[in-house]
Amino acid sequence: MAECCQNEKFAELQQVIDQLKDSQGSLMQVMQKAQDIFGYLPIEVQNFIADGMGVPVTEVYGVATFYSQFSLEPKGEHTLSICLGTACYVKGAQAVLDRIKSELGITEGKTTADGRFTLLATRCLGCCGLAPVLTIGEEVYGRVVPDDVPGILAKY
Amino acid sequence: MELIRSHVMVCGGTGCTSSNSLQIIAKMEALLKEKGLDNEVKVVRTGCFGLCAAGPIMIIYPEAAFYSHVQVEDVEEIVNEHLIKGRVVQRLLYKEDHAEAQHVALNEVGFYKKQIRVALRNCGVIDPENINEYIAFDGYQALAKVLTEYTPEDVVDILKRSGLRGRGGAGFPTGLKWDLARKPVADQKYVCCNADEGDPGAFMDRSVLEGDPHAVLEAMAIAGYTIGANQGYIYVRAEYPIAVHRLGVAIRQAKEMGLLGENILGTGFTFNIDLRLGAGAFVCGEETALMTSIEGKRGEPHPRPPFPAVKGLFGKPTLLNNVETYANIPQIINKGPEWFASMGTEKSKGTKVFALGGKITNTGLVEIPMGTTLREIIYDIGGGIPGGKAFKAAQTGGPSGGCIPAANLDTPIDYDNLIAIGSMMGSGGLIVMDEDNCMVDIARFFLDFTVDESCGKCPPCRIGTRRMLEILNRICDGRGREGDIELLETLGENIKKSALCGLGQTAPNPVLSTIHHFRDEYEAHIREKRCPAGVCTKLTKFVINQDVCKKCGLCSRTCPVGAITGDRKAGIPFTIDSAKCIKCGACQEACKFGAISRK
Incomplete structure (x- = not known):
C-alpha cells in the first residue's frame, strides 16, 4: 500500500479518535471505525489507537482478539461467509462448507493464495427461511446445495 | 390531498431483501411512474410478514391479495392485471400445500389464522422508516399517557398486573425487574435494550427492529421515566445491518418530532438513546457481558450479585430488557394489563414469537398465545414436515435449550412447561428435525x-x-x-x-x-458403531440393494472417486468399495430407482 494512502487513513482515524475520545466506553466504536478504514487492525493501527485513546495497547489487543469481527490479518478481495446457524446446519450447510473448502483449497478463517476469497463460517445471519445461506460481500445466496458452489464462485 | 386507491406492501425484511425484494420495489415504482399511476398507488417497503419461506412477499390492499415467491419479471403482470384492470393474478397467489382452494386474502391463510400479533403487530403493516405511520397506528400514545397520567409506581403496577415475563429466555417478571431498577437512588441510571440476538435460528428481535423500531424506542422511553433514567443504549448485532440502519433512522425521526431528546412532549422529561454495535461475540447476549461490552471492553461476564438493577452499566443502576419484551409494553399501556393477561396460561401471559426453522414447510416467524401446543405450531401453522418425513424432535432455546421429542408434542408451550420437559423457552428459536437428523x-x-x-x-x-x-x-x-x-x-x-x-x-x-x-x-x-440417521460419515456405509438395482451404471459414472464398479453386459453386479468411498452421497442422489441406501 502506498505511503500517501496510509497517511490519509491515519489522519481519518485521528479524526474519529478526536470525535469519540471523550465519550464514555468508546474504544470499541473507534476500533470498528478503524477496521472500516483499514480493512483490518494491524499492530501499527492498534498502537495508534492505544496512544490516541490513552489506554495500554494490551487493552486494544485484548478487545481485538475477543470479538470475532475484528481481524488482525488482511482480508481477501471477497469475503465468503457461510452460515452455520442451527437452521442452516440442519439443512445441510456442512456439506456446502466442505464443498467450498475443497473448491477454494482453504479452511475457515483463511484467505486464498491469490487474495481473492476469505472464507468465514459465521453465526446465524437470521435468514433461516432461506437456509442454507451463504453471503459473498453484500450478496446473499439462499437454499444453496453443494453443486451450486462452483457456479457461485465463478461469478467473482 | 391525493387519494391513494391501492397500497402495495413489499417485505423489506432480511429474508425477502436477500431474494431481491428491493429490485421488485424499484421496478414497481418505475412502472407505476411510467403509467402515470404513481399518485394513486403507493408502494411501501415494510418489515417482515413472517412467512419467509414464501418470500419475496407482496400484499396488495384493499383486496389484501397475498402474493408469494414474486420475481422481478412478475411485476409488470401485477401492474397490468391487478393494479390497472383490477384482476388478481391467480398464479402468484400464495398456495398452501394441503389446501385445495386458493386463498386471496392474507387472513384466510392457515399460517396466519391461529396467530395473534402483539409484538409483531406493525411488522408488514407500516413503513418502518416513516414515524408518521407508527403514530397513525397509536404510536407514542402510550408514552404520552405515561408521562402525563401515570406515576412510575403506576407503570410498575400495570406491568406486574399484566404478568409480562422477559422474552429473552429466562422469563423473569418484567414488572418486578422495573421495580428493582426504580428503587435505588442514584445520580445516573441507564436503560438498555438487548438486541444481541445470538441464538442460532432465532430472528424475531431482528424482525421487530426491522419492522417496528419505534415500538422499542417508545418502550425504552417509558422505562426511562419509570426508573428515573435519561440515557438508553441499544446493543445490537453488527450482523443485522438493516436493523441498525432503521434504528438509526427511527431515533433521528423521534428526536425531530420531540419524542426523544430534551423536554419530551413538553413534560420536562429528557431521554436519549444511542446505538452500540456488537462485534460478534455470543456471550455478549448475557446481561453482565453485554454491559461490559457497551463500556467498550472485552465482553466477559461477571458474577451476580451485584445485579444490574443495583450496579450495572458504568457502575450505575441499569434496567436491561430484550427487544421483544419492550415491543409488548406500549400496547400493554394502551390496552390495559387485563387485556394482556387474558391471553396465555396461568403463569405465562400474552403471546410469544417463535422463529420456525429447519425441516418445516413454512419457515418464518409466528406469534401465538402462550399455551399453544407444539403440534399446532408445527402442523397447523408450520404446514408440517416437507417430503413426508417423520418428525423426530424440535429444538428450542438454542445452545442453552434442549430437544422436545414426539411424545411431548401436545404439551402446551410456556416457560414452566418447557423447563419441566428438559428444554427452555430461550429467545424463541424453534428448529424442527426429522428422521434424517442425528x-x-x-x-x-x-x-x-x-x-x-x-x-x-x-x-x-x-x-x-x-x-x-x-x-x-x-x-x-x-x-x-x-x-x-x-x-x-x-x-x-x-x-x-x-x-x-x-x-x-x-x-x-x-x-x-x-x-x-x-x-x-x-x-x-x-x-454398534452405527449412526441410525446416517449422518455421521465415519459410521455410515452406502450399499446397493441388488434386488432394486437396474444396473444402469449411473452411480458408477457419478462417483467422484471411482468407488463403484460393476458391468451390466458382463453380468457383474454394481458394488461400492467402502475403503474408497468418501460418503459424499452423490450416488444415492443420482440413482433413479432408490437402490442405494445408507446403513
Missing part, C-alpha cells in the same frame, strides 16, 4: 458452538465444555467407549452447577436433553 450430531453441533463462544473466564465452561465436545467427537467418529454417556452426564451436571454465567450454566443442556430422550441413538453409535 441427535448426537446435533448435540455436538451445539457444543461446538458453545466451546467456540466460551469467553474463557471460568474453568467449568472453558475446559469442561471442551472435554464434553471431545467425547462427542469420538462418539461420532466411531471411537465411543462404554461409560461415555455417563461421563457426559456427570460433566454436564457439574458444569451447570459451577459455571459463572448463563452461557456456561446452560451449555450442557443440548447434550443432556438428547441423552435423556434419545439415549438409544447414543448407544447405537457407541456399541
